[in-house]
Amino acid sequence: MDPTRIARAPKVSQACIPCKARKRRCDGGTPKCTNCVALGAECSYAAVRRTRGPGKKKSKLENTDDRNTTQYLLTSDNGNLIPDRKDNTTISTKPSSKRRSDDVDFAHKPTQLQSTDSMELPQTQVTFFERLPIFPDCLLPGTFNEHLESFKRSVAEATAARNFTPLIPHQISRRLIENSFAEIMAEHQLLDISNFVMLLDAQYAASCANPADDPARWAIVNAVIALALRFKTAPGSEAALSDITHSFYQNAIRVLPELILQDSSLLSIQALLAMAMFARRISDIQAFIMLATNASRQLELLGRFSMDRVIDMREIEQYEQAYKTANVFDETISEVLRPEAALHER
CATH class of the missing domain: 4.10.240.10 (Zn(2)-C6 fungal-type DNA-binding domain)
Structure with missing residues (x-):
């Protein structure tokens, strides 16, 4: 040695x-x-x-951190799939080779985040709730024209038979009102959107084809829907949709005798003023004058008989809005009739 x-x-x-x-x-x-x-x-x-075994190298430590991060991402965010930030792919913990229309599955592919001597990721089950369709069937590109022509035919048949035109689907009218109500009431704040939506839902719950023993509610719902269609029609398409827009206005006009002859109410006054707003939009001066003057007359009569009953604050606000709109319409009528009066004086 x-x-x-x-x-x-x-x-x-x-x-x-x-x-x-x-x-x-x-x-x-x-x-x-x-x-x-x-x-x-x-x-x-x-x-x-x-045994202690070999020490961990830096590369293995990085892979371990990446695996832990991936495992956290896959099991977080309430079970939703999260895109992999390294290669911009979406990793699913449950591999699937078949793609379905109502579920989203992605093939699980080995990436650089995995190593041969590492533990496998836990098989976490990821579920998806079926989402509501963004558009109803009648608004899909492939079926819109077909449904539009079908609705035009039903409008023509109802007009020829002097019947009421059925209302458009509830979800469409709700979305239409939500997107156009501010524009409709920008000049004349007749009522709030929350109050009108309650009337709209109540009318659809009762009937979408007739007044259902409430002509005032039927009239204001149809008048505001007609105004919404008028405001949201693309420029240049007015002629193509004028029959549909006018049919809802006619639905309100058909119950006009009941609105005038029955006892005055806040809802009937609001309905007359909403119809007057539409008549003014289409430049029907005679109808506008008739509707606005009847609304002012009913406001005057209702003011006399409302002294003996208690009115809550919410109803008082609606009365004030109706009075303001009626006063503006009275001034407009005076301006329209003033030139005619001057001609008669000559």
């Missing part, structure tokens, strides 16, 4: 239990180590031999 070399004890992978307890260096001998033989003690080793 070369004397320059320093004798080094062989490296022991595991010490026996007595040496561990005494904190002595163990040579790992079997069946007994040197220390246990010298002391005459029983030598035993732990059943599970845990």
Whole structure:
């Protein structure tokens, strides 16, 4: 043996239990180590031999962090799939080779986030709730023209038979009102959108084909829908949709005798003023004057009989809005009739 070399004890992978307890260096001998033989003690080793193994390299640490991040992304956000930020792909924890129209499945592909000696990601089940369609069937590009022509035919048949035109589907009218009500009431704030939506829902709940024993509600619903269609019609398309718009206005006109002959009410006054707003939009001056003057007359009569009953604050606000609109219409009528009066004086 070369004397320059320093004798080094062989490296022991595991010490026996007595040496561990005494904190002595163990040579790992079997069946007994040197220390246990010298002391005459029983030598035993732990059943599970845990080895330290090779140290973790930097690349493996990065892969481990990436896997932990991916696992967190897949199991977070209430079970929704989240795009992988490295390769802009969407990872699904449940592989599927078939794509369905009502569910979204993506093939699970191994990426650089995975390594051969790593644990597999947990099989987390991801579910999707079926979303409501953005557009109803009648507004889809492939069927819109067909449904439009069908509705035009029903309007023509109802007009020829002097019947009421059925209302458009409820979800369409709701969306139409929500998107146009501010424009309709920009000049004359006749009523609030919350009050009108309650009337709209009540009319659809009762009937979408007739007044259902409430002509005032039927009249104001049809008049405002006609105004909404008028405001939201694209420039140049007025002629193509004029029959539909005018049919809802005619629905309101058909109950005009009931509005005039029955006892005055706030709702009937609002209906007359809404019809007058539409008549003014289409430049029907005679109808505008007739509707506005009847609304003013009913407001005057209602003011006389409302002194004996209690009115809540919400109804008072609606009365004020109706009075303001009626006064503006009276001034407009005076301006329209003033030139005619001057001609008669000559």
